[in-house]
Amino acid sequence: MNKATIYNVAYAANVSLATVSRTLNNPQKVKPETRERVLRVIKELGYKPNAFAKGLASKKSTTVGVIVPDMSRASVAEMLNGISVEARKYSYSLLMYVLMDEKANEPEMLREVVASQVDGILYLNDEINEEQYTLLNMIQDEYKVPIVLANTLYPYDNKLVTICIDYFKAAYELTQRLVAEGRKHIYLLTTARKYMVNDLKEEGYLKAIKEAKLEPHVLRTSGDISINTVHFSDLIQNQSAKIDGVVAVRDSIAVSFINSMVEKGKRVPEDISVYGFQNTKYASLARPKLSTVDIPIIDIGAKAMALLKKEIDGEPIEIKFNVLPHSIIERKTTKYDKE
Amino acid sequence: MNKATIYNVAYAANVSLATVSRTLNNPQKVKPETRERVLRVIKELGYKPNAFAKGLASKKSTTVGVIVPDMSRASVAEMLNGISVEARKYSYSLLMYVLMDEKANEPEMLREVVASQVDGILYLNDEINEEQYTLLNMIQDEYKVPIVLANTLYPYDNKLVTICIDYFKAAYELTQRLVAEGRKHIYLLTTARKYMVNDLKEEGYLKAIKEAKLEPHVLRTSGDISINTVHFSDLIQNQSAKIDGVVAVRDSIAVSFINSMVEKGKRVPEDISVYGFQNTKYASLARPKLSTVDIPIIDIGAKAMALLKKEIDGEPIEIKFNVLPHSIIERKTTKYDKE
DNA sequence: CTGTTAGCGCCTTCAA
DNA sequence: TTGAAGGCGCTAACAG
Numbered sequence: 001m002n003k004a005t006i007y008n009v010a011y012a013a014n015v016s017l018a019t020v021s022r023t024l025n026n027p028q029k030v031k032p033e034t035r036e037r038v039l040r041v042i043k044e045l046g047y048k049p050n051a052f053a054k055g056l057a058s059k060k061s062t063t064v065g066v067i068v069p070d071m072s073r074a075s076v077a078e079m080l081n082g083i084s085v086e087a088r089k090y091s092y093s094l095l096m097y098v099l100m101d102e103k104a105n106e107p108e109m110l111r112e113v114v115a116s117q118v119d120g121i122l123y124l125n126d127e128i129n130e131e132q133y134t135l136l137n138m139i140q141d142e143y144k145v146p147i148v149l150a151n152t153l154y155p156y157d158n159k160l161v162t163i164c165i166d167y168f169k170a171a172y173e174l175t176q177r178l179v180a181e182g183r184k185h186i187y188l189l190t191t192a193r194k195y196m197v198n199d200l201k202e203e204g205y206l207k208a209i210k211e212a213k214l215e216p217h218v219l220r221t222s223g224d225i226s227i228n229t230v231h232f233s234d235l236i237q238n239q240s241a242k243i244d245g246v247v248a249v250r251d252s253i254a255v256s257f258i259n260s261m262v263e264k265g266k267r268v269p270e271d272i273s274v275y276g277f278q279n280t281k282y283a284s285l286a287r288p289k290l291s292t293v294d295i296p297i298i299d300i301g302a303k304a305m306a307l308l309k310k311e312i313d314g315e316p317i318e319i320k321f322n323v324l325p326h327s328i329i330e331r332k333t334t335k336y337d338k339e
Numbered sequence: 340m341n342k343a344t345i346y347n348v349a350y351a352a353n354v355s356l357a358t359v360s361r362t363l364n365n366p367q368k369v370k371p372e373t374r375e376r377v378l379r380v381i382k383e384l385g386y387k388p389n390a391f392a393k394g395l396a397s398k399k400s401t402t403v404g405v406i407v408p409d410m411s412r413a414s415v416a417e418m419l420n421g422i423s424v425e426a427r428k429y430s431y432s433l434l435m436y437v438l439m440d441e442k443a444n445e446p447e448m449l450r451e452v453v454a455s456q457v458d459g460i461l462y463l464n465d466e467i468n469e470e471q472y473t474l475l476n477m478i479q480d481e482y483k484v485p486i487v488l489a490n491t492l493y494p495y496d497n498k499l500v501t502i503c504i505d506y507f508k509a510a511y512e513l514t515q516r517l518v519a520e521g522r523k524h525i526y527l528l529t530t531a532r533k534y535m536v537n538d539l540k541e542e543g544y545l546k547a548i549k550e551a552k553l554e555p556h557v558l559r560t561s562g563d564i565s566i567n568t569v570h571f572s573d574l575i576q577n578q579s580a581k582i583d584g585v586v587a588v589r590d591s592i593a594v595s596f597i598n599s600m601v602e603k604g605k606r607v608p609e610d611i612s613v614y615g616f617q618n619t620k621y622a623s624l625a626r627p628k629l630s631t632v633d634i635p636i637i638d639i640g641a642k643a644m645a646l647l648k649k650e651i652d653g654e655p656i657e658i659k660f661n662v663l664p665h666s667i668i669e670r671k672t673t674k675y676d677k678e
Numbered sequence: 679c680t681g682t683t684a685g686c687g688c689c690t691t692c693a694a
Numbered sequence: 695t696t697g698a699a700g701g702c703g704c705t706a707a708c709a710g
Contacts, residue, residue: 003482005687016697021689031695048454052400053687055391056702066435071410071419074619080410084437089587093455096405096433098423115387116432143342255624262626281411285594287626355681360705392703397688587698608692 002338004045013041024049055117062306063093065118067110069125074251074280075297076124079151082301083122090309092119099125099282107135114143120308121145126152127195133298136160144310150304151297152197153321161311163304163322167197170326171204174247174275179212181273183245187217189257190249200248201277205247217243221253244272251276251283254290263264264290269332289331296324343384352380355615363388396525397467402432403647404457406449408464410437411617413590415463418490421640422461429648431458438464446474453482459647460484465491466534475499485650486641489643490636491536492660501648502643502661509632509665510543513586516667518551520612522584526556528596529588537588540616544586555559556582560592584609590615590622593629608671618668628670635663 010017015034023030023038041047055061066083068076074302080094087094093117097109113121119136125137133154139159140147149162172189180187188205190198209216248254254276258268266272268288276283276292285294303322310317349356354373362377369377371548380386394400405422407415419433426433434457436448452460462475472493479486479499488501510527517525526612527544529537532614541557548555587593597607607627615622615631622631642661649656 006688007687017688018690018697019695022696025689028409029695034695046450048450050395051455052391052394053702056389056395057687057689059689059702063434071416071423074411074413075414077410077413077416080435081437081439084435085439094435094437095402096435098420098422098433099709100424110385111385116390131372188454196663196689201588252620252624259624259626281591282621285591285598285621286624287598318491346703356704357682357706358680361680364705368679373679389703392686393705395688396703396705397707398686 002048003050006047006049009038009041009045009047012045012066013038020256030273036265045309061093061117061119062091062096063116063118064120064122064305065097065113065116066122066311067093067097067099067113067125069099069127071203074282075151075278075295078280078297079124079301079304082298083305086302086305088312090305092305092309106132110135110139112278114139114145118145118314121147122304122308123147123149124151126197127193128152128154128197129195130154130156133157133160146308148304148308148311153200154196155200158321161307162316163300163307164197165293165295165300165324165326167200168204168207169183170277170328171201171247172208172329174293175203175205175208176212178245178247178273178275179208179214181245183216183273184214185242185279186214186245186247187219187243187248187299188247189221189253191253192220192222201247201249246272246274248274249280251280251290251292254292255282255286258286258288258290273332275328283331291331292329294327294329296326300324342389343386345386345388348377348380348386351384352377352652360374361664366652371618400432400456400458401430402434402455402457404434404452404455404460405435406438406452406460406462406464408466411442413621414490414617414634417619417636418463418529418640418643421637422489422644425644425648427636427643429644431648445471448491449478451476452529453478453484457484457652460486461643461647462486462488463490465524465536466532467493468534469490469493472499485647487643487647487650490634490639492539493535493541496659500646500656500661502639502646502663503536503602504632504634504639504663504665506539507543507546509667510540511547512543512585512667513632514544514547516553517579517584517586517612518547518553518613520584522612524556524581525553525586526557526558526582527586527588528560528592530592531559531561540586540588585611585613587613588616590617590619590625590629590631593631594621594625595627597625597627612671622668622670628669630667633668635665635668639663 006017006020009020015038019030019034020038023035027035093314095116097113129289136147137159147160149160151164153162155165155213175186186209188202190202206216246257248257254274258274258303261268261272268274274290279292279294283290345356345359348359354377358369359586360378366374395650410416423433434455436452475486476498486499488499490503492501492503513614514525525548527541529541545555585596587596597613600607600611607613614631615629618631618633622629646656
């Protein structure tokens with residue numbers, strides 16, 4: 001039977017539609033007997049409230065908009081798993097918006113998200129800059145829709161609830177380890193496009209380099225592995241002899257770099273020590289083994305959703321800027337050791 | 340200014356709300372002059388139609404439900420990229436439902452999807468069996484909501500529009516190649532959980548093995564790399580000496596198998612030749628290089644969305660069962676060749 | 679070409 | 695504890 005409405009249920013249970021609505025939304029306000037009768041009918045008819053009508057009347061959607069840069073990035077995908085599990089706890093649905101390369105018309109898209117009546121927005125796009133931050137703030141204020149930044153941040157302000165790790169510190173630590181290993185020519189492999197998260201990693205790297213009185217080398221390349229492989233090859237031709245340490249802002253970049261080096265006959269980690277960022281599946285599957293920063297990405301997703309839920313419910317958020325701990329995973333040995 | 344409604348626009352443009360609605364939904368029915376006036380006001384006020392009201396009145400949501408097993412599987416993530424680009428063309432939104440391990444209450448979840456008034460459903464869960472197929476069919480018939488299976492299929496029936504590749508043929512071809520290489524002890528590495536897609540791969544494998552008069556070896560393991568690594572190690576202890584060819588149903592399984600072998604001192608591909616499935620990033624980043632079946636996964640996503648759109652629009656779908664071509668990518672050389 | 683008028687299905691006071 | 699009634703913002707006939 002197609003689409004029972006609240007009227008059908010009311011009629012069959014011999015009550016008014018108001019009572020049906022109550023047994024669903026305020027059960028305690030309905031006499032147990034009638035409540036059960038209504039529930040029985042609901043089950044019999046397979047009734048599910050029409051989400052539109054409900055949303056229109058209640059002004060709530062139990063839906064959150066999730067804005068992501070590119071699904072195929074492992075960190076994004078894993079975060080989504082965390083988000084979805086947490087969202088399910090609150091019976092929230094996820095409306096996805098994939099930015100891909102059309103980041104130009106983000107304002108338009110954000111308005112669209114708002115128009116779709118989401119109760120809140122999870123912003124997973126790490127390519128954040130001042131302009132976007134301002135835009136997000138405007139959206140949050142203007143439309144009164146809470147926004148949470150997950151695995152990204154805007155360090156110059158903290159009006160938006162944020163959850164991430166300390167990228168600066170992580171990069172700083174990685175670089176320090178390379179220094180401690182005695183590496184002298186340490187490169188940072190980062191993305192061509194500039195944005196906050198990677199800028200922070202860069203700063204952390206630069207600080208450690210400076211403290212060690214070494215020369216900084218920042219190589220900006222594409223996030224696309226088919227492109228950066230070429231970059232890396234070029235790099236080799238010119239000065240590979242001198243590179244002996246690398247911090248890459250993403251595991252996938254680290255892995256394709258390692259591959260390029262190995263193809264040129266370099267030994268990893270003997271000749272070149274490489275660190276990645278995120279501990280994605282790429283990192284654990286890569287050979288030679290890749291050391292990396294372990295980011296609790298699933299937790300970040302879950303916590304982000306939990307924080308957003310709090311905001312939606314109007315609960316006070318004591319700490320707006322939430323930093324989760326990271327750790328560094330060493331997978332240096334070339335012997336066939338356990339992982 | 341928060342939330343302009345159609346009334347505000349109508350008032351400001353000095354027309355009735357019907358005219359505003361028309362300029363948005365049937366522009367050709369409005370005199371150009373008034374149309375432009377209305378559009379100007381719309382822009383000024385930053386008006387966006389409330390999706391709920393629109394949906395309630397029009398019975399359409401321009402939203403499709405997307406049901407996925409696990410976001411972190413590269414094939415799923417990449418398909419979503421394809422879907423989202425295509426969906427954007429039609430201004431469709433994506434409502435995501437991640438199954439994860441709670442596949443038990445799929446009926447409940449599907450009803451939920453329907454209640455959320457999606458115009459159609461994209462089903463990306465490849466772990467399909469008869470029970471689920473029946474359920475999906477019921478949903479499509481009962482609620483008149485079109486469903487498209489993407490990168491999965493149910494081979495015993497074809498009531499649901501489907502788009503995928505020929506898994507049977509692909510596995511058959513891979514196995515034949517191993518045979519042609521002269522491999523004698525060819526294993527199939529598949530998932531512990533049984534489901535259609537992998538069953539078909541298994542059949543293809545078995546057919547080729549049988550034709551070559553070899554002995555079949557099917558190893559069922561977990562899709563989780565941290566678990567299957569252990570499996571593989573055990574396997575080695577007992578009979579690794581005899582394995583010289585492998586077809587894995589997923590790239591990630593293939594890669595973790597290769598890693599296990601290499602750690603035990605085996606040479607790939609000299610001692611053991613390994614093929615994967617999907618040509619994900621894992622495959623291209625893996626070393627030793629992994630040969631694999633290239634599945635046009637982004638296309639599958641886009642086509643699936645396109646087909647669903649057709650169904651939603653009531654256009655006839657001539658071909659319900661759509662098979663896209665696959666190809667086999669050989670990455671056998673151990674020399675440092677170009678990819 | 680434009681305005682008027684019913685709903686769409688549900689929630690939420692307000693009374694009873 | 696329950697029912698009646700008025701919207702929520704928009705679309706879609708139907709008139710004009």
